Amino acid sequence: MASILNQVIDQGSTFSKQISVYETVGSTIQNLTGYTVTSQLRKNYTSTAYTTILATVQTPATNGVIVMSLTAVQTAALKSGRYVYDLQIAAADGTVTRVIEGVLTFRPEVTK
Numbered sequence: 001m002a003s004i005l006n007q008v009i010d011q012g013s014t015f016s017k018q019i020s021v022y023e024t025v026g027s028t029i030q031n032l033t034g035y036t037v038t039s040q041l042r043k044n045y046t047s048t049a050y051t052t053i054l055a056t057v058q059t060p061a062t063n064g065v066i067v068m069s070l071t072a073v074q075t076a077a078l079k080s081g082r083y084v085y086d087l088q089i090a091a092a093d094g095t096v097t098r099v100i101e102g103v104l105t106f107r108p109e110v111t112k
Contacts, residue, residue, distance in 0.1 A: 002086065002098040012076040012109035016069040018058070019087065021099055029064035032057045034092045037066050041085035041104055051078065055087055066099070080108035 009015045021030040039053035051074060058065040068087060086101035 002101045004102045005100050006102040006105070008105045008107060009070070009075055010109060011078065011080055011106045012072055012112065014070070014072045015075060016067060019066045019068060019100055021064045021066060021089065029062075030089075031062045032064055032066070032089065033061040035061070035089045037087065037089050039068055039085060039087040041083045043081075043083055045084055053085060053087070075106060076109065076112070078106050080106045082106075 005017075005019075007015075007017065021032060022028060023030050035057060037055040037057060039055040040050040041053055042050045051070075054069045056067050058067050066087065066089075083104045083106065084101070085104050086098050088096055088098050090096045
């Protein structure tokens, strides 16, 4: 089951978050060697429009850390408000696991 992480992000600012991935049983760090990661945000679960959240496995992959990020240009282009997101990892054998999900709330910027 995915962990839930809700975040508030300032519109027009750079966003970066490190996520530590653990194996499903116990507290052992997941070795992410050979895994691919994908992450998207949408206005709601049924929306066809989405923004890709850059998600990369941090080196060394054996440390089990994924970095999610959005540029200032990306956050400025989003309307303020609430969005849903998730982050998935895919093993070389095709097994996909949702690691984290939640709500991203973008607060409006004044200075543009």
